[in-house]
Amino acid sequence: MCIAIPAQVIELRETSAVVERYGERLEVSLLLLEEAVALGDYLIIQAQRYAVRKIDPEEALESYRLFDEIIGATVADGTA
Secondary structure, eight states, X not given: OOOOOOEEEEXXXXXXXXXXXXXXXXXXEOTTOSSOOOTTOEEEEEXXXXXXXXXXXXXXXXXXXXXXXXXXXXXXXXXX
């Protein structure tokens, strides 16, 4: 099972973008996307190399909220 954390576009290049999620920056390929990407967009990344889908900011923020909740629960019960 793969769980994808959305990443926000912070820099655009010719066929790639630099994205950031939880302070981690990655350069990812945009070649698999059919739609245009702009600064500030949120992307779903696979294998830390390929953007596979653009998502709405509301969906991205809800994903972050859920991940923060999971991380908080994991730390609180000592399983992290």
